[in-house]
Amino acid sequence: MSKDVSFQDYVIVACGTMIPELNYLKATGFLDAAKILYTTPGLHQTPNELEKQLLKQLNEAKKYAKKIIIVYGGTYCYINIKNPTRTIDTVINEMREEGYFISRTIVHNCIDMIASVDEREEIAQGSKFWFCTPGWLKYREHEFKGWDKATANENFPQYSGGAIMLDSIGFFDQYMEEHPEEILDFSDWMGIPLEARNVSLDRFKNVLINAMDPADKPRE
Structure with a gap:
C-alpha cells in the first residue's frame, strides 16, 4: 500500500x-x-x-x-x-x-468493500453464510427497520453456515466484551450463529x- x-x-x-x-x-x-x-x-x-x-x-x-x-x-x-x-x-x-x-x-x-466475492468464497469454503460488517450489528435498528421476528425467520435460516462478520478493525472482540448480550440477542433474532473473521x-x-x-x- x-x-x-x-x-x-x-x-x-x-x-x-x-x-x-x-x-x-x-x-x-x-x-x-x-x-x-x-x-x-x-x-x-x-x-x-x-x-x-x-x-x-x-x-x-x-x-x-x-x-x-x-x-x-x-x-x-x-x-x-x-x-x-x-x-x-x-x-x-x-x-x-x-x-x-x-x-x-x-x-x-x-460487504464487497471489505472482501471481494473470491475472498468471501474462500472464507465460506462451500458453505452458505450471510456476511456482514460491524455496522450491521452496531446500527441494526436502522439496517433492519420494519423487520420483525417473522421477517427474520423468512430470510436468515437459508444461511445454513450461519453469519460471518468481516471484521477489519478489531470490532467484534471489543463489542463482545462490552455488549455480549447484544450479540447474543442479534444472533437469536436471526436464528443463526454469528462469528467474526479478521480481514485486512x-x-x-x-x-x-x-x-x-x-x-x-x-x-x-
Missing part, C-alpha cells in the same frame, strides 16, 4: 454503515479527508430517503472541497422497485456540477484510492 496517498482535497460522503471502518482509517492517519459526511445506515430499504439524504450531504460536501467520493455500492445499496431503471449512478449523475469531481466506489455493496483493510483502502481523481492517485 502506497504511503503517498492523500485525501486532503476530498470530502467523503458515505453510507453510515461504514462509520466504524472510516473512523478507523481516519484515526490511523490513512484517511485525511477534508470532511466525512454520512447518510443514515440502512437506507437501501428506502430509496426515496436515500436520494434525499444523498442530495443533502452532497450539497454540504461542495462547501468543503471540489472533489467528492461517494462511498456506496452500485448493485444492492439502492434498489428502486417502482423505477428499476433508476440506479444510484443515475441519482449521482443528476447531482454533478461543473467544476466538481464526483465519483463512487466501484463495488457491489458494503487493504481492499477498502484500494477501493477508496481507485475512486480518486486519476491525477491524485499514487504512482505504482
Whole structure:
C-alpha cells in the first residue's frame, strides 16, 4: 500500500454503515479527508430517503472541497422497485456540477468493500453464510427497520453456515466484551450463529484510492 496517498482535497460522503471502518482509517492517519459526511445506515430499504439524504450531504460536501467520493455500492445499496431503471449512478449523475469531481466506489455493496466475492468464497469454503460488517450489528435498528421476528425467520435460516462478520478493525472482540448480550440477542433474532473473521483493510483502502481523481492517485 502506497504511503503517498492523500485525501486532503476530498470530502467523503458515505453510507453510515461504514462509520466504524472510516473512523478507523481516519484515526490511523490513512484517511485525511477534508470532511466525512454520512447518510443514515440502512437506507437501501428506502430509496426515496436515500436520494434525499444523498442530495443533502452532497450539497454540504461542495462547501468543503471540489472533489467528492461517494462511498456506496452500485448493485444492492439502492434498489428502486417502482423505477428499476433508476440506479444510484443515475441519482449521482443528476447531482454533478461543473467544476466538481464526483465519483463512487466501484463495488457491489458494503460487504464487497471489505472482501471481494473470491475472498468471501474462500472464507465460506462451500458453505452458505450471510456476511456482514460491524455496522450491521452496531446500527441494526436502522439496517433492519420494519423487520420483525417473522421477517427474520423468512430470510436468515437459508444461511445454513450461519453469519460471518468481516471484521477489519478489531470490532467484534471489543463489542463482545462490552455488549455480549447484544450479540447474543442479534444472533437469536436471526436464528443463526454469528462469528467474526479478521480481514485486512487493504481492499477498502484500494477501493477508496481507485475512486480518486486519476491525477491524485499514487504512482505504482
